[in-house]
Amino acid sequence: xxxxxxxxxxxxxxxxxxxxxxxxxxxxxxxxxxxxxxxxxxxxxxxxxxxxxxxxxxxxxxxxxxxxxxxxxxxxxxxxxxxxxxxxxxxxxxxxxxxxxxxxxxxxxxxxxxxxxxxxxxxxxxxxxxxxxxxxxxxxxxxxxxxxxxxxx
Amino acid sequence: xxxxxxxxxxxxxxxxxxxxxxxxxxxxxxxxxxxxxxxxxxxxxxxxxxxxxxxxxxxxxxxxxxxxxxxxxxxxxxxxxxxxxxxxxxxxxxxxxxxxxxx
Numbered sequence: 420x421x422x423x424x425x426x427x428x429x430x431x432x433x434x435x436x437x438x439x440x441x442x443x444x445x446x447x448x449x450x451x452x453x454x455x456x457x458x459x460x461x462x463x464x465x466x467x468x469x470x471x472x473x474x475x476x477x478x479x480x481x482x483x484x485x486x487x488x489x490x491x492x493x494x495x496x497x498x499x500x501x502x503x504x505x506x507x508x509x510x511x512x513x514x515x516x517x518x519x520x521x522x523x524x525x526x527x528x529x530x531x532x533x534x535x536x537x538x539x540x541x542x543x544x545x546x547x548x549x550x551x552x553x554x555x556x557x558x559x560x561x562x563x564x565x566x567x568x569x570x571x572x
Numbered sequence: 573x574x575x576x577x578x579x580x581x582x583x584x585x586x587x588x589x590x591x592x593x594x595x596x597x598x599x600x601x602x603x604x605x606x607x608x609x610x611x612x613x614x615x616x617x618x619x620x621x622x623x624x625x626x627x628x629x630x631x632x633x634x635x636x637x638x639x640x641x642x643x644x645x646x647x648x649x650x651x652x653x654x655x656x657x658x659x660x661x662x663x664x665x666x667x668x669x670x671x672x673x674x675x
Contacts, residue, residue, distance in 0.1 A: 455667075471658070475662075507663075511663065514610075518608070528608070558613075558614055559613060562617050568617045568618075
């Protein structure tokens, strides 16, 4: 099985995990996106959203497990086919949560361009933005090295 | 999977649909809307994985989402379209189901 190990700077990344855990707590009750359910039936819509929420929770648990004992022992995280898809989705969920929370002051266009005026951010926003970028980097690493689409580039 | 949860909108008594009704049943579009958060490479990867698109086609749809705000990524029967919308929402893409009736 194709796998990658990534050595991270513990001092830099460990503080970001607090933000990820806080976002994860919020995502236990709420979906990261506004899911438009293609049916007006209330029971159907409720079942649809509950299933999405259950999947989202499972993905985030996988992400948090990646940053487990081994990460705190030597700064290494291990990614492979067994966890890469869930980690990708969880990163997306947490990034969306950060955007709608701590980074809500940032305009969409600014965030999308990547040209964020870091010096103008508050301390909380700065940390949230660092987390936002870190999770994007993790996603790019997975896409580049593990190619979860299974179709190559 | 939500497919098991998905309602079939055709009741047993409606099996003999008229030709226009039958055509309408196939005319459902899965539309992906732009969001400022998900990476372009992530959206391309999701399109490849979910729809089996090759790289150029996946990129084309991603760019359409990015530049025009929306892209129709699949058209067909309602039940399958619902399943695709659900899968895309699992990947945290903003996906909606639209009927050709609207246009």
